[in-house]
Amino acid sequence: MGTVRIRAGKLVGGVTPPPSKSAAHRGIICAALAKGAGRITPFAESDDMRATIGAMRALGASIRAEDGALLVNGTDTFRNVSGTIDCLESGSTLRFLIPIAAVCGADFTFEGHGRLPKRPIGPYLDCLPKAGVTCLTEGGLPLSIRGALRPGTFTLPGNISSQFITGLLLALPLLDGDSRIRLTTPLESVGYIDLTLDVLHAFGIEIRQTADGYDVPGKQRYTPRDFTVEGDWSQAAFWLAAGALGGSVTVRGMRTDSKQGDKAIVDLLEQFGARITRGPDGVTAAVAPLHGIAIDAAQIPDLVPILAATACFASGTTTIQNAARLRIKESDRLHTIAVGLTALGARIEELPDGLVIRGPLSSITEPPVLDGAGDHRIVMALSVAAAHTVCGAKISGAEAIRKSYPAFFADFHTLGGNTDVIDLG
Ligand SMILES: O=C(O)C1=C[C@@H](OP(=O)(O)O)[C@@H](O)[C@H](O)C1
Ligand SMILES: C=C(OP(=O)(O)O)C(=O)O
Numbered sequence: 001m002g003t004v005r006i007r008a009g010k011l012v013g014g015v016t017p018p019p020s021k022s023a024a025h026r027g028i029i030c031a032a033l034a035k036g037a038g039r040i041t042p043f044a045e046s047d048d049m050r051a052t053i054g055a056m057r058a059l060g061a062s063i064r065a066e067d068g069a070l071l072v073n074g075t076d077t078f079r080n081v082s083g084t085i086d087c088l089e090s091g092s093t094l095r096f097l098i099p100i101a102a103v104c105g106a107d108f109t110f111e112g113h114g115r116l117p118k119r120p121i122g123p124y125l126d127c128l129p130k131a132g133v134t135c136l137t138e139g140g141l142p143l144s145i146r147g148a149l150r151p152g153t154f155t156l157p158g159n160i161s162s163q164f165i166t167g168l169l170l171a172l173p174l175l176d177g178d179s180r181i182r183l184t185t186p187l188e189s190v191g192y193i194d195l196t197l198d199v200l201h202a203f204g205i206e207i208r209q210t211a212d213g214y215d216v217p218g219k220q221r222y223t224p225r226d227f228t229v230e231g232d233w234s235q236a237a238f239w240l241a242a243g244a245l246g247g248s249v250t251v252r253g254m255r256t257d258s259k260q261g262d263k264a265i266v267d268l269l270e271q272f273g274a275r276i277t278r279g280p281d282g283v284t285a286a287v288a289p290l291h292g293i294a295i296d297a298a299q300i301p302d303l304v305p306i307l308a309a310t311a312c313f314a315s316g317t318t319t320i321q322n323a324a325r326l327r328i329k330e331s332d333r334l335h336t337i338a339v340g341l342t343a344l345g346a347r348i349e350e351l352p353d354g355l356v357i358r359g360p361l362s363s364i365t366e367p368p369v370l371d372g373a374g375d376h377r378i379v380m381a382l383s384v385a386a387a388h389t390v391c392g393a394k395i396s397g398a399e400a401i402r403k404s405y406p407a408f409f410a411d412f413h414t415l416g417g418n419t420d421v422i423d424l425g
Contacts, residue, residue, distance in 0.1 A: 002396075002397065002398045002399040002421070002422070003369075003394050003395065003396045003397075003398060003422040004379075004383065004394065004395050004398040004409065004419050004420070004421050004422065005367070005392065005393075005394050005419060005420040005422060006383050006386040006387050006392045006393055006394070006395060006417075006418075006419050007387070007392045007418035007419065007420075008386075008387060008388070008389060008390060008391060008392045008418075009387055009416065009417060009418045010242075010245075010246030010247035010287075010387070010388070010416070011239070011242040011243065011246065011247045011249055011384075011387065011412070011415035011416055011417050012243075012247035012248055012249065012415060012416050013248075013249065013250070013414065013415045013416060014249070014250040014251075014252055014281070014282065015239050015249065015250070015251060015252065015411050015414060015415055016231065016251070016252045016253045017231050017232050017233075017235040017236040017239065017251055017253070017254065017411075018044040018046075018231070018232050018235055018404075018405055018407065019042050019043065019044050019229035019230070019231060019232060020229055020230050020231060020232040020233070020234075020258075020260060021046065021048055021049070021092075021232055021234070021235075021404050022092070022192060022195055022232075022234075022260065023195060023199065023229045023230055023232075023260075024040065024043070024044075024049060024052075024229045025048070025049075025052050025090075025092050025093065025096065026096075026166075026170075026195065026196060026199040026200075027040045027199060027227040027229055028040060028049075028052050028053060028056060028063070028070065028072060029052065029056060029096060029097075029100065029170055030170070030199055030200065030202075030203040030205075030222055030227070031072035031074060031203070031222075031224070031225075031227060032056035032059070032061035032063065032072050032074040032077050033074055033077060033100070033170070033174070033203075033222040034074045034203060034221075034222035034223055034224040034225070035074055035075055035077075035221070035222075035224065036073065036074065036075065036224030037071065037072070037073045037075075037224055038071075038072050038073075038074075038224050038225050038226055038227060039069050039070070039071055039072075039226040039227070040069060040070040040072060040226075040227050040229060041068065041069040041070075041226070041227075041228055041229065042068050042069070042229060043065060043068060043069055043070040043229070044406075044407070045065070045406065046402060046403060046404050046405065046406055047088050047089065047090070047402050047403045047404075048088070048089075048090040048092065048093065048403055048404055050088065051086070051087050051088040051089075051090040051093040052090065052092070052093045052096075052097075053070070054085070054086060054088075055085045055087065055093055055097045055101075056072075056074075056077065058080065058083045058084070058085045058108070059077050059078055059079075059080055059083075059100070059101060059106075060076040060077045060078060060079035060080045061073065061074050061076065061077045062075075062076065074222070074224070078103065078104040078106070080106060081104075081106045081107065082106055082107040082108065083106075083108055083109075084108070084109045084110075084111060085097055085101065085108055085109070085110050085111070086111045086112070086113075087110060087111065087112045087116060087141075088112065088113055088114075088116070088403075089112065089113050089114040089115065089116050089330060089403055090112075090116070090403075091116060091119050091161065091163055091329070092163055092166075094110060094112060094116060094119075094121070094141075094163075095121070095124075095161060095163035095164050095166070095167045096163065096166055096167045096170055097110070097167070098110065098121070098124055098128070098143070098145065098167055099124070099128070099149060099167045099168050099170070099171035099172070100167065100170055100171045101145060102128065102133045102145050102147070102148065102149040102171070103148070103149055103171050103174050103175065104148060105132075105146075105147055105148030105149075107144070107145070107146045108144070108145055109142050109143070109144045109145075110141055110142060110143045110144075110145075111141055111142050112141040114330065114374055115329075115330055115331065115374070116141060117140040117141035117142075118140050119140070119328055119329075120160055120161065120328055121137070121140065121141075121143060122160070123156040123157060123160055123161075123164045124164060124167075125137065126156065127154045127155060127156050128145070128149070130152070131149055131150045131151075131152050131154065132147045132148055132149060132150040133145050133146070133147045133148075133149055134146045134147050149171060149172075149175060150175070150177075151172065151175040151176060151177035151178060151179040151218050152177075152179055152180075153179070153180045153181075153182055154168055154172075154179060154180070154181050154182065155182045155184060156168075156181070156182075156183065156184065157183065157184050157185040158183035158184070158185050158186055158187035158188060159185045159186060159187070159188045159298075159325070160325070160328075161189070161325070161328075162187065162188065162189035162190070162192045162193050163192070165181060165183070165187070165193055165196075165214075166192060166193060166196040168181055168216075169181070169193070169196050169197070169200060169207055169214065169216065170196070170200070172216040172218065173200070173205045173207070173216055173217065173218065173220035173222075174218075174220065174221075174222075175218045175219075176218055176219060177218045177219075178215070178216065178217050178218045179215075179216045179218060180210075180213065180214070180215055180216070181213040181214040181216065182212050182213045183212055183213045188298045188299065188301075188322070188325065189261065189298075189299060189301060189325075190261065190299050191259060191260055191261020191262070191299055191300075192261065194259040194261075195259040195260060197209075198259050199227075202225065202227065203222045203223055203225060203227075204220070204221070204222060204223035205220050205222060206220070230254070230255045230258055230260075231251070231252075231253045231254040231255065232260075233254065233258060233260040233262040233263040233265060234260070234262040234302040234303065234377075234404075235380075235404070235405050235408075236251040236254055236262075236265065236283075237262060237265035237302075237303055237306050238306050238380045238381065238383075238384050238408075239251050239285075239411070239415065240265055240266065240269055240274075240283065240285040241265070241269065241285070241306045241307075241309065241310045241384055242384045242387065242388075242415065242417075243274070243284065243285035243286055243287070244269045244272065244274030244275075244285040244286070244287060244288070244290065244310065245287065245290075245310065245313050245384065245385075245387075245388040246287055246387070246388045247286070247287060247415075247416075248284060248285070248286035248287065249284065249285055249286075249415060250281060250282045250283065250284040251282050251283055251284075252281060252282040253282065254282060254283060256278065256283070261299045261300050262300055262302055262303050264299070264300050264303065265300075265303055265306075265307075266278070266283055266285075268293070268295065268303070268307060269285050269310070271293045272290045272291065272292075272293055272310060272311075272314055273288050273289055273290045273291050273314070274286065274287070274288055274290065275287070275288045289315070290310070290313055290314035290315070290359075291314050291315050291316050292311060292314045292315065292316035292317045292318035292319075292357070292358075292359060293311075293314075293318055294318070294319045294321070295307055295318065295319065295320045295321070296321055296322050297320050297321065297322050297323035297326070297354070298322040298323075301323065301325050301326055301329070302377060304320055304323050304326050304333060304334075304337070304355075305333055305337045305377045305378055305380070305381035306377070306380070306381045306384065307320060308320060308337045308338070308341060308348070308355055308357060308381070309337070309341060309381045309382070309384055309385035311357040311359055312341050312344070312345075312346040312348075312357060312359050312360065312361045312385060313359060313360055313361065313385075313388060314359045314360065315359055315360055316358075316359065317356060317357070317358050317359075318355075318356070318357045318359065319354065319355070319356050319357075320354045320355045320356075320357075321353065321354045322353060322354065323353055323354045323355070324352065324353035324354075329375070329377075330373075330374065330375040330376065330377070330378075330400070330403065331373040331374060331375035331378060333375065333377065333378065334350055334351075334353075334354070334355060335350060336371070336373035336375060336378050337355075337378055337381060337382075338350045338355060339371070340370045340371065340373075340378060340381075340382045340385075341357075341361070341382070341385060343368040343370055343393075344361060344364065344368060344370070344382075344385055344386060344389055344393060345361040345362045345363060345364045345389065346359070346361040347359075347361070347362075361389070363389070363390045364389070364390070364391065365390070365391060366391065367386075367391045367392050367393050367394060368393050368394070369393070369394045369395075369396060370382050370386070370393050370394065370395045370396070371395075371396055371397060372395050372396055372397035372398050372400050373397065373400075374397050374400050375400055376400045376401050376402075376403040376404050376405065376408075377404075378400070379395055379397065379398050379400050379401055379408075380401060380405065380408055382395050383395060383398075383408075383409075383412065383417075383419070387412075387417055387418075394422075398421070409421060
């Protein structure tokens with residue numbers, strides 16, 4: 001397993017975070033559902049992107065990378081009547097593709113790796129069989145689906161994963177009749193649904209929001225088009241937090257009017273006390289004395305690891321609430337971040353749906369070996385935290401960054417971070 005040695009030192013300078021993983025998943029899928037050609041730019045490789053590209057190819061789309069762009073042609077999508085879709089470790093790919101693959105009644109088996117086979121798919125196992133899709137599974141992956149998806153009413157919870165709702169929003173417009181999505185519990189991760197609706201609109205698909213969900217007119221067609229992928233606020237968050245903890249970091253190329261919920265990192269760091277500047281060159285976070293804050297994580301799950309890391313350097317108590325969903329991500333993130341930060345000297349109490357962090361952390365004298373838990377966001381959050389301690393740390397399993405941000409340590413170095421990649425496997 002790959003281990004990275006992070007040495008103490010502040011991060012300073014400017015960085016352009018990678019294109020948004022969430023926007024790219026949606027752009028690739030919508031382009032591949034359109035009967036024609038489209039160019040997705042910029043494109044940055046990662047394991048999650050590989051998963052979605054592989055999935056749309058399995059349905060018949062033609063997709064190739066060229067000069068930092070992705071050329072997608074959906075003319076032959078749904079040509080294939082059977083196949084296997086390997087989602088690697090990508091929850092988005094799995095939850096987005098299940099209803100899409102069912103549109104034409106083809107016979108597909110979904111596979112996954114790491115923690116994905118055990119991440120929830122229950123809401124689909126409840127609602128898809130009622131709409132004509134047989135689901136064969138022993139609980140998780142592999143999952144085989146058979147039978148054509150019929151339009152109708154889809155009733156599901158809004159607080160297990162918004163990815164189920166995005167999957168239905170992507171697939172249902174293609175059906176012969178109108179459908180309705182009815183949510184039985186309040187929607188969490190709302191920003192991801194807003195992003196879905198935004199990208200769908202760009203590809204010519206219209207959805208109506210209702211009091212308890214969405215009305216999805218059927219017989220719609222995706223319009224082929226070129227699609228520009230905005231910068232990733234979930235990844236920008238690591239650099240802005242690093243600026244707030246010790247130096248000064250500017251993230252460039254970010255849309256401040258983005259639908260991504262994780263752009264909330266800017267306001268949250270400001271609440272912690274960081275010095276934030278919003279200028280034409282980008283958003284800058286600079287060091288200032290930080291104090292604990294209360295955080296509701298219902299809409300911003302992916303920010304929790306780096307927010308917890310930030311809280312360790314703030315004086316007083318930080319509470320993170322409404323984060324139960326963190327336990328069903330690439331790792332049990334409430335547990336794995338608490339364990340990692342505790343080894344760095346932090347005082348953290350783990351609650352069923354959150355964390356209480358009492359800062360600032362105490363100094364330790366020997367660099368600890370931290371477990372990256374096979375989880376990209378844990379590796380990245382621990383790396384930023386370790387750089388701001390007295391003696392740094394070693395982080396095992398650091399190759400997990402390949403899931404969303406293979407260039408993470410290259411960008412860490414660009415900002416003056418000091419690491420030795422002992423072995424990335
Ligand atoms: O739709 C998306 O692109 C995502 C939705 C979120 O998942 P949940 O809705 O399951 O919280 C988020 O954690 C994930 O990284 C990406
Ligand atoms: C949870 C994540 O992704 P996914 O659910 O797509 O695996 C993530 O990127 O943090």
